Amino acid sequence: MTPPVDPPTAPEHDDSRLDGYTLDQLSDYLDVGMTPPNPDIDSSAACQIALTSLRRVRAASALLLDAEADDESPPGDGWVERILNAISLDFHAGRSIPVAHPSPRAVITTTEGAIRGLIRAAGDTVHGLLVGRCTLDGDITTPGAPIRIRVDASVFWGQQIPKTATQLQEAISLAMSNQTELNVTAIDVTVHDIYRP
């Protein structure tokens, strides 16, 4: 059976790879419908987060292609590459965020990468926007420490930017308060791109 992607070859410390795989390899894996299954990718949290983001960007790209259907100029995919390049480092596990538990024998943590995935998922609930790079500023390894979330976003043409940014802030705030114990004191949204069909 021929594997859908080449096996990892890079050293573990290569930050451009996710458990040994590049974004291009993961994109190829999506292209072949994730079959035959690759156990290394399927059991890697970083790869799974990256695959989710790839699906998200592809879905947004498809929306833009639909909007551009009547446009004479061919749609470029440079913006997709820019977004993926910007967020590629965000898929790594990063720092460990403690989750409170009364038992001294229980150590529960959430990875920084998982929280960034949660932020992007919150972005999915806001129409006409795609979340790019996310950063968590502050000592997230200390319970209760103030955390500032910084998010880069791309907005589709026709969206009211202040309103869309506010909706994103609210969605992220809700997700953080419902699902984490982080003390989020600020959420900064920077709109870097507007995509016009």
Add this chain to the structure above:
Amino acid sequence: MTTDTKLDTHGIADVVKTVPGVTALYSAHPTLVTLASRALEKTAATSIVDGPIAATATAIKIRIGIDHTQSTGEIGGAVYLAVQNHLHTANRQLDQTIHIEIASIR
């Protein structure tokens, strides 16, 4: 070392998978302190150890993915309780720390 001083992570993995809100089990492996055991820890870092683990393990690390239905604390706590109950049911008297790492939220 007798069988009673060993722990089967395969059973733990099965238990973790049944906890509501858990969407993925990325790994379940022991964290050991001896140099000889570090190789095992490294080998097991991305896989589920299927079989007995010596009681010299100081901790058991479980990496999971969860969904949006509950908070990280609720699901992480439920996983801890499920593992603890599993150990008690098996009459294990081990005192390892159970480290639950939530590696993805979808």
